[in-house]
Amino acid sequence: MRISALPDGLPTVIEYDGNGAILDTVRDNRAAIRSLITEQGAVLFRGFDVGGVEGLHRVVRALSGEPLDYTERSSPRSSLSGNVFTSTDYPENEEIFLHNECSYQQNWPMKVYFYCLTPAATQGATPFADVRRVLDHIDPAVVEEFTRRKWSYVRNFGAMGGTWQYFYDTDDRAEVERYCAAQNIQVEWIGADGLRTRAVRDAVRRHPVTGADVWFNHATFFHVDTLPAVYREEMLDMFGSENLPTNSYYGDGGEIPAEVTKHLQEAYRAASTRFDWQRDDLVVIDNMLTAHGREPYTGARKIAIAMAEASDAAVGTP
Ligand SMILES: [Fe+2]
Known part of the structure; x- marks a missing residue:
């Protein structure tokens, strides 16, 4: 294994050194590679012949075990092969x-794999940000407020915001209620076929292996102010703020002020790094660190993704 760094830092690169297939490299150096991911937060395998989606599957199994299913869908995806x-x-x-x-979510993947089948013609990078550094960039008073009040997200399902039947992959309200109860999500049925859910989560969490505090939440991502301006206006006109498909608040339901969301966006951007994908690049991130x-x-960009290692099964060893 040859380990090097990209100009922007993340991800750390494991370059093909002319010996063996990626699967041999992963099997022979499994513990060292897992430690590297947990230290650095993101590792890029470059120059290997990964072998397409099936090859990705084999690497995930060798390094993490079986990939996880994609449960609470927050963005449209298509299955390429299994998980x-x-x-x-x-x-x-x-x-x-x-x-x-x-x-x-109540549980999340500890590892996420990204595999470049086709790079974009222009841009299309997957920027990464070390969320230990994001936390450092946030005003301590803001961190304190989120630690105390936590954060919450509200989803509204209906004709325009996507249906609950698609999201939960069932037509059975009782099944939705059972799932939500197990995941600590409050459920409110609205009108004939509407559903509003609300979940309160911690904003700062401790990494189970490194013990580092990390800024780990979707408070910025889900906030209406993080939508592109053109969509934001359209969505607010169409739904009104309380019926938006997703929005975030403090855990007690209080509005997150615009200047706080802006400050959080800036903290992420200050920690953000980028690199250009090459065909057959494979990145593994520690999802709690990165x-x-x-x-x-533009162009025919195609990146495959797999998730692995459920957080509730994380046992504190890399
Ligand atoms: Fe994502």
Whole structure:
């Protein structure tokens, strides 16, 4: 294994050194690679012949075990093969803001894999931000307020915001209620076929292996102010603020002031790094240490994603 760094820092690179297939490298150096991911937050395998989506599957199994299913869908995705998905089908001319995958859930994947099948023609990077550094960039008074009040997210399902049947993959209200109760999500049925859910979560969490405090939440990502300006106005006109498909608040339901959301956006951006994808690049992130986003792009960009290692099963060893 040859380890090097990109100009922007993240991710750390494991370069092909001319010996063996990626699967041999992963199997022979499994413990060292896992430690590297937990220290650095993101590792890029470059120059290997990964072998397409099936090859990605094999690497995930060798390094993490079986990939996880994608439960509470927050963005449109298509399945490529089993639990390997397209990164997202979100419009290509829009940025996707930095976030830690599924940090709004009660459980989340500890590892996320990104695999470049086709790079974009222009832009299309997956920026990364070390959320230990994001936390350092946030005013301590803001951190204190979120630690005390926590944060919450509200979802409204209906014809325009996507249906609850699609989201929860069932037509059965009782099943939705059972799932939500188990996930600490409050449920409110509205009108004939509407549903509003609300969940309160911690904003700062402790990494189970390193013990580091991390800014780990979707308070910025889900906030209406983080939507592109053109959508924000349209959505507010169409739904009104309390019926938005998603929005975030403090845990007690209080509004997060615009200047606080702006400050949080700036903290993420200050910690953000980027690199250009090359075909067959494979990145593994520690999802509690590293947030990811997506630049707008042109061209036929295709990134496969897999999630692994449920947080409730994390046992404190890398
Ligand atoms: Fe994501």
